[in-house]
Amino acid sequence: MTHEELEESVPLYAAGALDKVERQALEAHLLSGCASCHSALKDYQSIAALLPLSLSPITTPRSLKATIMAERNPASLPAEAAQNEPVRPSLEPGEWMERLFPPVAPARSSSLPWALGFAALLIVAVGGYAAWNVSTQRSIATSNIQQLEVSLREKSARLADLQREIGDQTNALAELRNKLQQQTNEASEAKGQLAQREAELEDIRAQLSQRSIAGAARTPQDELATLLRIPNVKAVTLTGSDMAKRAAGFLLYDARTQNVWLYSMNLPESPAGTTYQLWAIRDKPISIGTFQMDTGETTHLLVKKVLSFTDAKTFAVSLEPSGGRPQPTGPIYLLSRS
Amino acid sequence: MIDPTLLARVAKGDQQAFSQLYDHSSTLLFTLAVRILGNREEAAELLQDVYLEVWRKVSCYDVGRGTPIAWLVTLTKSRAIDRLRARASRGYRATTPLEAEPTAQLADPGPSPLETQADQELRMAVGTAVAELPQAQQQAIELAYYEGLSHTEIAARLNQPLGTVKTRIKLGMSKLRESLRQWGNHGELP
Numbered sequence: 140m141t142h143e144e145l146e147e148s149v150p151l152y153a154a155g156a157l158d159k160v161e162r163q164a165l166e167a168h169l170l171s172g173c174a175s176c177h178s179a180l181k182d183y184q185s186i187a188a189l190l191p192l193s194l195s196p197i198t199t200p201r202s203l204k205a206t207i208m209a210e211r212n213p214a215s216l217p218a219e220a221a222q223n224e225p226v227r228p229s230l231e232p233g234e235w236m237e238r239l240f241p242p243v244a245p246a247r248s249s250s251l252p253w254a255l256g257f258a259a260l261l262i263v264a265v266g267g268y269a270a271w272n273v274s275t276q277r278s279i280a281t282s283n284i285q286q287l288e289v290s291l292r293e294k295s296a297r298l299a300d301l302q303r304e305i306g307d308q309t310n311a312l313a314e315l316r317n318k319l320q321q322q323t324n325e326a327s328e329a330k331g332q333l334a335q336r337e338a339e340l341e342d343i344r345a346q347l348s349q350r351s352i353a354g355a356a357r358t359p360q361d362e363l364a365t366l367l368r369i370p371n372v373k374a375v376t377l378t379g380s381d382m383a384k385r386a387a388g389f390l391l392y393d394a395r396t397q398n399v400w401l402y403s404m405n406l407p408e409s410p411a412g413t414t415y416q417l418w419a420i421r422d423k424p425i426s427i428g429t430f431q432m433d434t435g436e437t438t439h440l441l442v443k444k445v446l447s448f449t450d451a452k453t454f455a456v457s458l459e460p461s462g463g464r465p466q467p468t469g470p471i472y473l474l475s476r477s
Numbered sequence: 478m479i480d481p482t483l484l485a486r487v488a489k490g491d492q493q494a495f496s497q498l499y500d501h502s503s504t505l506l507f508t509l510a511v512r513i514l515g516n517r518e519e520a521a522e523l524l525q526d527v528y529l530e531v532w533r534k535v536s537c538y539d540v541g542r543g544t545p546i547a548w549l550v551t552l553t554k555s556r557a558i559d560r561l562r563a564r565a566s567r568g569y570r571a572t573t574p575l576e577a578e579p580t581a582q583l584a585d586p587g588p589s590p591l592e593t594q595a596d597q598e599l600r601m602a603v604g605t606a607v608a609e610l611p612q613a614q615q616q617a618i619e620l621a622y623y624e625g626l627s628h629t630e631i632a633a634r635l636n637q638p639l640g641t642v643k644t645r646i647k648l649g650m651s652k653l654r655e656s657l658r659q660w661g662n663h664g665e666l667p
Contacts, residue, residue, distance in 0.1 A: 150650035156628045169598065181543060186653050188547030189660070190622055191509040191554075192603040199507040203521050204499055207528045211495070268494035339647070 142165055146176055170227060170404055193363045301395030349396075369393065375454055377473040382458075383407055388473050392445075397426060401441040401456075406432050409458060417441060418467055419451035429463040479545040488536040502546060503528075505607045513557035513623050523560060527553050556601060558625035599660055606656035614649030619641055
């Protein structure tokens with residue numbers, strides 16, 4: 140408060156109309172030694188003290204004086220009693236006059252400044268505590284907000300992680316689905332292949348049964364004997380040419396298995412560097428295979444698989460250089476009779 | 478009027494002086510106490526406390542702060558308003574409101590036998606000065622003085638702006654000071 144404001148509050152103080160804080164402010168100002176305010180207050184206090192004179196006087200009860208005189212403890216000197224009076228904690232309206240003491244009594248006059256100083260300290264302490272409290276609460280609130288923010292960030296990060304995981308798992312799921320589709324395709328393909336294999340197996344079984352029908356031919360002779368019992372086997376007789384008049388042979392052809400058997404007898408030994416070659420002749424000769432005759436051999440069996448044999452009209456065996464030739468070049472030894 | 482030397486004698490334990498002090502001040506203090514408390518019994522109790530306190534604390538009186546009667550009036554008013562507030566905080570209402578007092582006032586119209594002519598002149602001067610105040614200023618001052626209300630409380634009570642109330646009190650006190658200047662300048666007031 141400025142001095143003007145304090146000075147203006149003097150009449151209000153005298154009338155007893157100030158708030159406690161304003162009252163204490165003015166009293167502190169008076170204690171600081173402001174002569175003009177002190178003088179003004181003394182005037183106004185004097186005027187205020189006159190106000191009850193405007194009331195119609197009411198006589199005191201007769202017994203009151205006696206009671207008061209009796210209650211007063213004559214043994215206790217007023218000055219001593221005053222020193223024993225406890226110091227009031229705060230200033231009240233009118234206490235300026237009631238509590239302030241003349242400067243000539245330093246021990247007493249020091250009590251109000253002390254009280255006011257204490258009050259000032261108290262105000263500072265309370266203010267400080269309030270400020271500290273507010274600041275503490277604010278810092279607690281700030282710290283709470285920061286914790287919440289940190290927590291929020293963590294949660295957001297966790298959410299992002301979870302979303303990433305979900306994305307990853309969605310991708311993995313799509314991949315698995317693709318794989319499943321692929322494997323389903325492969326499985327159906329395998330099923331097709333299996334069906335084909337089963338068909339092949341069935342074929343093989345049929346062939347096996349035929350072979351078992353063909354018997355357990357362990358030797359060419361046995362096989363020939365078995366062949367002779369199979370129906371639909373084409374048989375061709377071969378006779379010796381001028382090169383070997385004693386020679387003879389016959390040829391068996393199974394159209395179903397496309398196998399050819401040549402059984403030759405009394406062919407002369409094939410000299411070194413030469414080989415016998417069997418030909419099937421339609422429009423031109425086609426080599427069926429080669430074979431050799433050693434010294435002392437009289438018979439030989441040639442077994443070959445031959446394709447497109449059915450149209451051949453003539454069969455012949457010629458002596459050719461080793462390894463055979465695409466076309467017959469040497470002398471004919473055996474020839475079919477067509 | 479009370480001579481400051483009377484208080485000096487009381488401070489020395491002079492019971493005769495104390496008795497004189499009572500005779501010269503009790504009517505004024507009792508009137509004030511009844512006005513504030515609105516109750517004679519309680520005013521009488523209050524006066525017992527006040528005089529006991531005066532007896533104990535008279536040595537604290539500083540003539541530099543004010544006249545002896547101003548000191549006594551201030552002390553009585555302060556203690557009466559203390560009681561008023563304590564009573565308000567207990568939710569107590571006066572059983573004998575102030576309005577019930579006029580008969581007592583009429584029944585006791587005469588001046589105290591101890592009252593001097595100067596005292597009577599002063600009483601008339603104060604009565605005139607207060608009566609001459611505008612009603613609003615008188616009301617505001619009396620609410621503060623006799624009911625212990627602060628300017629904020631008066632503003633709320635009267636439903637008036639705080640500044641208006643402050644101004645009324647300041648103006649009223651200033652007018653009283655002007656009207657009673659000759660009495661205030663008198664060294665022995667009252």
